[in-house]
Amino acid sequence: MTRKTADNPMRRENEPDCLLAAPRCGARTRSGEPCRAPAVRGRQRCRMHGGAKGSGAPKGERNGNYKHGHFTQEAIELRRQIRALIAQMLASMEEEPRP
Numbered sequence: 001m002t003r004k005t006a007d008n009p010m011r012r013e014n015e016p017d018c019l020l021a022a023p024r025c026g027a028r029t030r031s032g033e034p035c036r037a038p039a040v041r042g043r044q045r046c047r048m049h050g051g052a053k054g055s056g057a058p059k060g061e062r063n064g065n066y067k068h069g070h071f072t073q074e075a076i077e078l079r080r081q082i083r084a085l086i087a088q089m090l091a092s093m094e095e096e097p098r099p
Contacts, residue, residue, distance in 0.1 A: 022038040022039070023038065023039045024036055024037070024038060024039060024046075025037045025038070025039050025044075025045050025046035025048075025049055025051070026039075026044065026045070027045055027046070027049035027050075035048075035049060037049075039051055040052060060072070
């Protein structure tokens with residue numbers, strides 16, 4: 001009769017202290033719990049949730065979901081600048097006395 005070994009690799013208590021102290025990913029799993037995998041060095045997420053080099057969708061038209069470009073970072077920033085200019089113009093119009 002064989003005995004089970006006390007060293008179970010699936011139990012976290014057997015990990016060295018340096019691995020236990022590593023920052024965790026924190027992405028939410030489908031069950032709503034945070035991911036417990038260690039984050040990639042210099043990133044907030046683990047290798048499975050986008051922390052690996054080259055992970056994520058390509059930018060612009062190379063992304064298959066690209067349709068018109070109205071929501072690119074550049075277009076959004078341009079709209080913010082235009083809104084700020086309009087607000088500034090309206091504020092200056094309110095300050096001027098009308099004849």
